[in-house]
Amino acid sequence: MAEHLLEVKNLKVSFRTEDGVVKAVDGVSFTVDQGEVLGIVGESGSGKSVTMMSVMRLINDPNMRVEGEVLYKGRDIMQLDESRMREVRGSEMAMIFQDPMTSLNPVYRVGDQIVEAVVTHQTLDKKQARARAVDLLKQVGIPHAESRVDDFPHQFSGGMRQRAMIAMALANNPDILIADEPTTALDVTIQAQLIELIDNLKDDFGSAVVLITHDLGVVAEIADTIGVMYAGRVVEFGEKRQIFYDPQHPYTWGLLGSIPRLDRPKLDRLHSIKGMPPSLINPPQGCKFRPRCPHAFERCMEEPELASHVDDRDHLDRCWIDVDTKRAIRTKTIHGETAAA
């Protein structure tokens, strides 16, 4: 069986703070295969960003503790020394972030920043590197790339800045592109452009994509597999259509129900998940979603393992409710009560 491109095994990331130990990521496991798009969905505090930042080993906090394995092409990159990791970062695994306004250094030209990414990992001379930068800008759809390559970030619009970030990330043909909420700060029409761009480029560059977002709509379009995270854990994981059409975890139902949908009749009342995300210092006992789950019962005081309860062995979830009951009770949450007339 072919090995996975990226395999995260029981990753745990915690931070010592004045108030206690924050368990930001508490045993997360998932896989990404070549050319695949994994969508990691979760809200603030779910640990989705910390997970991927830890995979890239980008967090530099002396109060942080990391456990678990991250296998990239079979080898555990958590064990690599920093200089080897730097060779991986930016060339084999690349990451783009949420806010394009602040993610580019304001005092350097955009082209120079792309060139920097290129020359850090490839032996090209200045001319070649610059030509590559122009080429990349063209590929991401920046008009007049030859002149815009010398612009400063503040002369680009938000959407264009994010495109430039994508160009910079793809400059060294990475195997994995990690995108941390790349469109959250942008307008919806620009978001549509960028998602389409990422979808096209991943094939051109042969990269797998890990897309972190809180927007289920975005992953519905572009993802192959989806992982839903809550309170530092993966609570559901599976192929896209499985997650949307046969969701197995009440949190997923809650998310699906909370979104006001344009393709459905208007609801009188939006479903909302009661309560608030749990403390990561003193998480609830047992299932972390239990305090907010309308279907919780006694067994939920014991935390469920991430396992498959349905026919599709790759569709995993953390919930004790049996499958048939789930399928009966979830409709109301997801589809709500429709408004009269």
Added chain:
Amino acid sequence: MSTNGAPLLEIENVKKYFPIRKGLLGREVARVHAVDDVSFSVRDGETLGLVGESGCGKSTLGRTILRLLEPTAGDIRFDGRSIAKLGRRQLRPLRREMQMVFQDPYASLNPRKRVGAIIGAPLQIHNVGDGKEQKKRVRELLEIVGLSPEHYNRFPHEFSGGQRQRIGVARALALRPKLIVADEPVSALDVSIQSQMLNLLDDLQTEFHLTYVFIAHDLGVVRHVSDRIAVMYLGKLVELAPGEELYAHPIMPYTEALLSAVPIPDPDLSDQRERIVLQGDVPSPIHPPSGCRFHPRCRYMTDICKQVEPPLVEYVPGHLAACHHPLNVDGAALARAEAQAKQLVQAGVSAAPEPHK
């Protein structure tokens, strides 16, 4: 006193330009046409959604309505009374009736003040009741928005984003306003908190008979809360319709594209539908395109779109749009629009619309 159904708020030909100054004497060399001739009315008890992307002017318009910014031109009538040119002193009592909820729950609360002081500030400023009564009212408000009265003495940083936003709403409600302008009140919140907030705003509207102008860029959210929706593009009002009508039969291609851009959390539907992806960025409001401002990005664009600005005309009762090639309109609607356009043409404004396809 406005009777139910009469317009509580009317804005007429409102413009807001920001000057750009250069040179030794600070001459105005250009202007940002943030809001460029917008008119609409909002009935008592209604929610008007104001939708558009960055740079369309919706936030600027929201602030201008409340006189937080001075309109460059045009009239604003609140409860029948013209307020566009009122002086500070006359405006003051009116401020009790119109309030605002802001977008960023982290920036809109003073981090050095306690929550009780923040919510109570409007009561203090307008001298409503004595200290004891004010405290009582603040505690009441905390409960109304779903927080606990014990939170009175806490500081904003002790709360989550969603809770802070509730504090902002409590503050807006303090003086029992009639109108609340909500500027992207849920954009910064997580999806599950967002839905809580929207439900809350809904409940408050019913309980206190509020009128909302709800500014947002998320079309799904806007649809859920609004009775009618106004779409803005680059300072202009390009479409105005009852909520369901807008989503079912958008007339202006920009609205069509905007609706198409919203991701649907349903993979099969998402695959099936035709995605209209607009090319290019939103142009600059300093030098807006000639004619119809949307023409450089519009896939139905023809010559007339470049030359003549389309008038805002009513196609179907209650549904207005500004487009030379309107979508989803039948013969009757077209005829109606043409008649109106003719009147406007006589005023030297534009040409009659032609149907698309």
Added chain:
Amino acid sequence: MLTFIVRRTIGLVVVLFAITVLTFLIFFATPGIDPARQLAGRNPTPQTIAAIKHQFGLDRPLPVQYALMMKHLFISRDLVSYGNQALKVVPAIIAATPVTLSLVIGAAIIWVVFGVLLGLLAVVFKGTFVDPLIMILALIGISMPVFWLGEVLNLITQDRLHNTFLFHWVPPLGYVPLTEDPWQWFLHLIIPWISLSILYIGFYARVLRANLLDVQNEDYVRTARAKGLTERNVLVRHMLRTSMITFVSLFGLDFGVLVGGGALLTEVVFGLPGVGLLTYRSLVALDLPVIMATVIYGAFFITIANAMVDVLYARLDPRIRPA
């Protein structure tokens, strides 16, 4: 650019006018002032004083006196000191300028180099004992009054430890022009340079450290790391570069003030005949023409320095440049 220059020039003229008028008025409001008496020399008779008053136009109304002084300063450049009539003010300032410049420029180079070095070290070694150590040293440096430090250094190098191998080379107080003897010029300035720069090294190291720590959490630094850059590259090319903007702005202003005569105490302590020393002496003697000239000199340089800082800021931060 032209607009900028014109605006700043107008600003300069306005500032100079305001300052000179203010100085003038303060001078004449000070009790015990009688320039005529100063000029008259020893034991003047009332007639002498009256004659001098008339000769120097000191019996004219104030605005006229002001106008006259300005004329002598700028146009005929033959303004003389009240205390020493052989001293022509303008040439005196011109002669004093190279001394001040030598002192300030030398100290500036030292403090920039060491300030940046220490600031960087404190950040690189944050979390170890090095960081707080550097910060404490910096604080000590800032807290020592410059004249006290100067005198202590003098005490050690000129007196107590002068005969040791450490300090036997230290020449007596005073100044030797660069053109006359470069080596002596250098030796005479070493201790003054150290004395003046210690304060600023401390201050700038702290400023740079604070800026670097601020910038550490910026998104673009995270991007730089995500690209796989070495920590050194991240530090120098991304963090330092943006932190330098504030650093340079502050430097420009401090430098302007010092060149403008702010190194007064250092010059006095080390006997360097620069503009600062001239200012000091004229203040003690209440010698208005010289005071006036030094004030103008100072205001001029500070205004120029301000303007240069603005230009430099725009160079360093492309967001500030006009479109």
